[in-house]
Amino acid sequence: xxxxxxxxxxxxxxxxxxxxxxxxxxxxxxxxxxxxxxxxxxxxxxxxxxxxxxxxxxxxxxxxxxxxxxxxxxxxxxxxxxxxxxxxxxxxxxxxxxxxxxxxxxxxxxxxxxxxxxxxxxxxxxxxxxxxxxxxxxxxxxxxxxxxxxxxxxxxxxxxxxxxxxxxxxxxxxxxxxxxxxxxxxxxxxxxxxxxxxxxxxxxxxxxxxxxxxxxxxxxxxxxxxxxxxxxxxxxxxxxxxxxxxxxxxxxxxxxxxxxxxxxxxxxxxxxxxxxxxxxxxxxxxxxxxxxxxxxxxxxxxxxxxxxxxxxxxxxxxxxxxxxxxxxxxxxxxxxxxxxxxxxxxxxxxxxxxxxxxxxxxxxxxxxxxxxxxxxxxxxxxxxxxxxxxxx
Numbered sequence: 001x002x003x004x005x006x007x008x009x010x011x012x013x014x015x016x017x018x019x020x021x022x023x024x025x026x027x028x029x030x031x032x033x034x035x036x037x038x039x040x041x042x043x044x045x046x047x048x049x050x051x052x053x054x055x056x057x058x059x060x061x062x063x064x065x066x067x068x069x070x071x072x073x074x075x076x077x078x079x080x081x082x083x084x085x086x087x088x089x090x091x092x093x094x095x096x097x098x099x100x101x102x103x104x105x106x107x108x109x110x111x112x113x114x115x116x117x118x119x120x121x122x123x124x125x126x127x128x129x130x131x132x133x134x135x136x137x138x139x140x141x142x143x144x145x146x147x148x149x150x151x152x153x154x155x156x157x158x159x160x161x162x163x164x165x166x167x168x169x170x171x172x173x174x175x176x177x178x179x180x181x182x183x184x185x186x187x188x189x190x191x192x193x194x195x196x197x198x199x200x201x202x203x204x205x206x207x208x209x210x211x212x213x214x215x216x217x218x219x220x221x222x223x224x225x226x227x228x229x230x231x232x233x234x235x236x237x238x239x240x241x242x243x244x245x246x247x248x249x250x251x252x253x254x255x256x257x258x259x260x261x262x263x264x265x266x267x268x269x270x271x272x273x274x275x276x277x278x279x280x281x282x283x284x285x286x287x288x289x290x291x292x293x294x295x296x297x298x299x300x301x302x303x304x305x306x307x308x309x310x311x312x313x314x315x316x317x318x319x320x321x322x323x324x325x326x327x328x329x330x331x332x333x334x335x336x337x338x339x340x341x342x343x344x345x346x347x348x349x350x351x352x353x354x355x356x357x358x359x360x361x362x363x364x365x366x367x368x369x370x371x372x373x374x375x376x377x378x379x380x381x382x383x384x385x386x387x388x389x390x391x392x
Contacts, residue, residue, distance in 0.1 A: 006124040009183035010133055013117055014140030016080060016175045020110050021141040022148030023087055023168045024052055029153030029240055030161045031226050037161065038096045043351040046223050046343055048103055053340030055107035056114070057333050063108075064115040064329035072120045073183050075112060080176040082109035084169055091166030111336070115329035118313050124184060134317075135259035138310045142255045146248030150241040157237070196320035196327070203319040203385055204327065207270075207312060208334040210378045214274060214308055215338025216345075217281065217371030218301065221364040223343040224350060228284075228365070232358045233294050246295065247302035254306030261307065262314040267383045269311040274372070274379035276304035281369040288365060289358070309335070342368070 027034060027048045034045050067075055086106035093099035121137045122130040156164035221228065226240050233239075254273070261269035280300035287293040312331060320327030346364045 005182050005184050009179060010121055010124060010136055012175050012178035012182065013076070013121055014137050014143075015171065016083075016113065016179075017117065017137050017140035018144045018148055019168055019171045019175060020083065020113060021144035022152055023083075023090075023106065023165070024049070024110065025144065025149050026152050026156065026161070026165060026168075028223055029149055029226055029244060030156040030164065031224070032237065033156060034161050038099065040096050041351070042224070042227065043347045044096065046347040046350070048100060049219075049223055050340050050343040050347060051100060052103050052107045052110075053336040053338075053343065055104050056111040056336035057340055059108060060111040060115050060329045060333040060336070061326065063112045064325055067112065067116075068323075068325060071185055072116060072123070073179070073185050075116050076120065076179050076183060077176065079109040079113045079116075080172060080179060082106070083113070084172040084176055087165055087168040087172065091162040091169075111332065114332035114335070116325065118317065118328045118331070119324050122317060130317075132259060134313050135255055135310055138258075138306065138313060139252060139255045141309075142248065142251035142306045144248070146245060146252055150245040150248065153241045153244060157241075196316075196318045196324065198318045198387065199321050200319045200385075201321045203382060204316065204321050204330075206378055206382045206385070207315055207319065208330055210270060210274070210375050210382065211312055211331060211334035212338045212341070213371050213375030213378060214277060214305075215335050216342035217338075217368045217375060218277065218305055219339050219342030220346040220349075220368035220371065221281065221284070221361075222368075223346045224361055224364055227350075228288065228361050229294070232289050232361050233291055234289070235291060243295070243298055247298045250299040250302035251306035254303040254308075255310050257303070258307035258310030259314075262311045266315070266318075267387075270308060270315065271376075271379045271383045273304045273308035273311060274376040276300055277308065278369065278372040278376050280304060281365060281372050285362065285365040285369050288362065342371075 027045050031042045031045045035042050038045075083106060086102050086109070090099055090102035090106070093102055117137055118134055121133045125133045152164045152167075155167065225243075226237070229235050229240050229243060230237055258269065258273065261272065280297045283293055284297040284301075288297060316327050316331045317324055345367060349364050349367065350360050
């Protein structure tokens, strides 16, 4: 496809990824004001993240299957239209139950968005540019850590969490208009019923397992990172937003590095980020009470996580056993199994403690570190798995 339409549409999709990740993660930075306003515990706010991810896990593949015959442009307009409305409903929610309901509906739209956006982004460009297209979409999600979550946290602390949540609707509406105006029908739609060039059921299975372990290992502790800052490190709540900002900047660097690794060193494109993430959580577990270690671990974790997810997005399209769209849906489900499972385990660890103590928060990091090491073992296996003769 020629002209500016695919590029403008790609930027709009990256912006949509930014908005979705911001909306999904806002409770992480606003645990305290949300729990106080709604009269619930911090663990209950953590469950908002758990339920969100759980919905995506359950419905990603079914929704992707039901909409396989839809034009990809139609899919995107439907999900973004729903996304425009749900942040407003969440901001106006009179109770915890109403807020949970609004987030569940938002999660329904996000499940189909992530199931479709990777093949859509790739399909608007020729094969030699698809890796960079996918990287730009993931850059949008990483930029949420640089701008969306820190600004949303700051806005929520200054004007209230409802203002922060409702403001996402403005961005969602702008993205919907841009997709309606500029997005062409991706060419990949015509061949999405075929597998990837290195189709492999064992490798695809390993990639999904790595996704669950890597994402889950991070989110066990990341869901309560605000409490780690204040309870374990003993810093003020004003330090939360800057720390998320620094982490997000490192995440952008991770997207860039992940794209290069996927193109130039595919055998190690998942191994290196997995090792770095395991090291970052181990350091946080052992010495995270030290502010310098906390900062360094956050930077390394943000870099590694973005590099890992970018590499996974590229790798899954290569090894898709049968259908590219369904393979992407499986990846989305795997990510959200990790998010939901990780935040649920973290919530159980925190809720199971007598008080929300430093030991309880550090315990979430310890369990997360163990899962990331298991993910590293899977990444090693994937790296040494035999490739087809034509593969790199």
